[in-house]
Amino acid sequence: MADFNAFVIIFLIIFIIWLPQAIYQILVWSYWWQVKEYRLDRFWIFLKTADGRQKLGLNIIILKFIVLVFSFIYIPISLLLFFYQDLILIKDLFQKRARKPVITKRINKIYITGFFGIVLTIFAFYFLGFRRALLLGEFALILTPYVGILWTIPIVKRVKKEEIQKAKAVLSKIKPTVIGITGSYGKTTTKEFVAHLLSQKFITAKTEGSENTEFGIARKTQKNVFNGTKFFVVEMGAYKKGEIRKLADIVNPSIGIITGIEEQHLSLFGSLQDIKDAKYELIESLPKEGIALFNLTNEYCRGLYQKARQANNSWKILGYYAGQKRINFNEKPDIVLTPEKISSAGCEFELEYENENKRFYAPIKGLHLLQNLAAAILVARQFGLSWKMIKRGIETLVMPEGTMNVYRIKNNVLVIDDSRNSNPSAFSSALDYLSLIEGKKKVVITNGIIELGDSSDYIHFRLGKEMKHSIDKILLTNKDFYESFKKGLGKYIYKLVL
Template identity: 30%
Template structure:
């Protein structure tokens, strides 16, 4: 709980309450959406290009809001705090709310893997105590403050931080004030805002630069920019993880099996193994990152093992759909950039049979957009993709680079229809229950010569491309 007069002091705002003489009202949480207001909430009237939250103050009051934060005069009976910028006020209040939290706050950022690592770590910590974790894409300057207002009596908070411009991570760090901060990696994501991969690394490094002295940085020692991050953490006791360097605090080795990843972990004198229902080296690295943070928090190995053994992938993050014995569709449509595309293709290559890549545009690549899509086509060919099917303006470059075996489509429906016409026809396996021995040998030879075509299809693209619709269509049509 927080009281309005204290909130007004924190925000240096003007508190106005015409209906209650001197009454100091308390609020239990905060909301920026009048449709989701709960009784006792403080409503923050945000203004965007296409909306103005000030227009919904009356609706917020009807839904139970006890007061509103505004940046312009409004005619209403609801108590208000007037500030210069309601969006900034949201962050300032969240920072003050966070200061009363007695548990451990873990901040996670990076170009790839932050959502998966967040979910893995939350699962591990749930074995030890109560956990608050970022939901969905609530990782920006609006979503993160709203997440922090969920802090109550939990033991841990796992907070994801996203950004597409310099300075954003610094701002989010100042609000969340993490006790432990992790950068998963720095890759070619959001280049439109950061300019270069080095710009990405510097922006992600803002999470370390904003740490209190007592906080612990967690560094991926295998990343190209790990030394840079260690230099900006020289006043802190950093903890490292690696798949290549045995001197790291947490060292791992992985092996891909049909059922998933077999991960061997070494922490000082301890060693243990985990079997995960996930695929790909990048997911092994994601698990290692989560384990490293858990090690900082002194979580026992048996709880780490149990949580990760039972962990299921985030929907749209390399989700395997085995449609039938001949067709496997990999849904990796949550988002896309060059590094995550390559990682997904490597997972595709683990499947038997032909490998098709269904590709949509990768967003926010700035001036390098055309070149990076062209490179993606070359890389897909180099990594052994048999056929590339693409849609989206920029993905035409990938088709050109891939050459023979690549097809461009104006619409998703055309692409799905093409797959329907060219995918292998399903042939249910059938074998008589009782056969003479010589007939069994003949059947095995015949079966090997006439095995039905196997096909793995990877569907990948940035969020705005809505490539999950293709996944759904493929599953429905194949069934």
């Protein structure tokens, strides 16, 4: 009896020390699985980066395994390590830095799976002994979130199928004109601009935020499309070929906009050609009398524009251009926006459309946003909006959250939040905007740009070169890109802080 009581006391001490850090690890790993949309390809790429390993606490996890393997020598060393992890949890909770996923039905099922892993560890204490049970428990902490993802896949597929059917029923009943928007960058802002301008005359629905997956689109269709809705503006995202086609099959767009092509998510697509093919799926999904719009400011979009014109189809092919320098085209853009007066508050620009010249002011921060606005104006004109309506819409534009939002805080400090955008074009454009602000020190805080594949080193090198003269300090939060930025900055390396 005494031996059993001693076992129980030791078990309770070990379990109480082990459990908090175990729960926290499940929370953190579940959080990052959710951020990566439960996709093994995205999570694996994240895991291979130094930033990913740090955020997942992989070094500490490896250390725990090493200590447990050799803990037959002195097991309290393991307890000290677990206790150290508990202190980190307390600190993160106190500083409100603890990572935890958004609560959904799926994440709750993943939590339950993790709970079973903990229960299994409790039973293992009795049958395997403390050291082996803890080893088993640590394996369970890593595996159970993914096991939870795997066994919920059939449930998710069934629910997704039901949601898609409901969305299709809504669209079949209401019959709005659906505008699909895709590209490597500018999707969300273009969607917001298009919907805002059309809403000056028509009842217009849109997907929300950056929701651009099958689930997100299906559910926002049911939520936002109702009787009387004339237009439904849909953002479409993808990481692989075939995914845009699936989204188009849900909403059946009659208008497609490709906002631009670059190396974003190259590590997932595999090649730049695959990115172009994937985005072009939107155009291929249009009906015979569909309208296709291409951003002719972008080199790769110009290629897709020519491809669409050469296709044996009756699509209406339109192109838009925005910028200070006109590029020679085989075909003239249908609309051209040329910035005339640029300030930190907004942009005054000249518009050319069907032999008309107009001048407008837009409260947008960043020249790249003129490209998105050009697409919106072109769509608005296709559906009969007057210049008066368009002017009213332009002057009342509101930027999406995390897209060139400017805040003034204490001591006259300006904070520019462009955290939603994580692509090379937006990064360069944000730097251009900073150059318009005079008389202030300029500090860039960046995590770098993820999932660029083989292009990552060159792109971060190029961004470093762009910043070496115009930026006073660069605070880099991801050491994966340190060497690339360092090479780009050259002798101005002193500006870079990791």
